[in-house]
Amino acid sequence: MKKDNCIFCKIANGEIPSKTLYEDRNFRVILDLGPATKGHALILPKEHAENLYDLPEESAAEAMVLARRMAATLVEKLHCDGLNLVQNNGDAAGQTVQHFHLHLIPRYVGDGQSINWKPGSPTQEELEAVRKTIVE
Ligand code: AMP
Numbered sequence: 001m002k003k004d005n006c007i008f009c010k011i012a013n014g015e016i017p018s019k020t021l022y023e024d025r026n027f028r029v030i031l032d033l034g035p036a037t038k039g040h041a042l043i044l045p046k047e048h049a050e051n052l053y054d055l056p057e058e059s060a061a062e063a064m065v066l067a068r069r070m071a072a073t074l075v076e077k078l079h080c081d082g083l084n085l086v087q088n089n090g091d092a093a094g095q096t097v098q099h100f101h102l103h104l105i106p107r108y109v110g111d112g113q114s115i116n117w118k119p120g121s122p123t124q125e126e127l128e129a130v131r132k133t134i135v136e
């Protein structure tokens, strides 16, 4: 299903033009309009899903296979030195477009970008409490 007024539904389904790198029955891969680095691409499912939790498992699996293939192409064609996969869910995580998308961000030595967090230093007991909360 497409969602009215969803810009990524419109792009994925070709109603709004984009710099398309790849398209098949279920996905379109486009260049990000505000790229972190040269070649920053987005994998968009054609079916609307708001985020990862809303995405059918089959599509999630297909998206990751496509990510692997696109990553190999970006490395081969752009000669990047590394590549980040980024996928944001929810405002708190920085999601700004509410249609699932997977970022492929080629990285170049000295590109000045960073996708980092400040590591915490929990005790073993704190880690165990979190583990129990998740698995029990
Ligand atoms: P996120 O913060 O994970 O929701 O990422 C949204 C991304 O979509 C950002 O990197 C934007 O630069 C990108 N973006 C937003 N609108 C468009 C558009 N019309 N075409 C291509 N990329 C877009």
Ligand code: ZN
Residues within 6 Å of the ligand: 002, 003, 006, 007, 008, 009, 010, 047, 048, 049, 098, 099
């Ligand atoms: Zn959508």
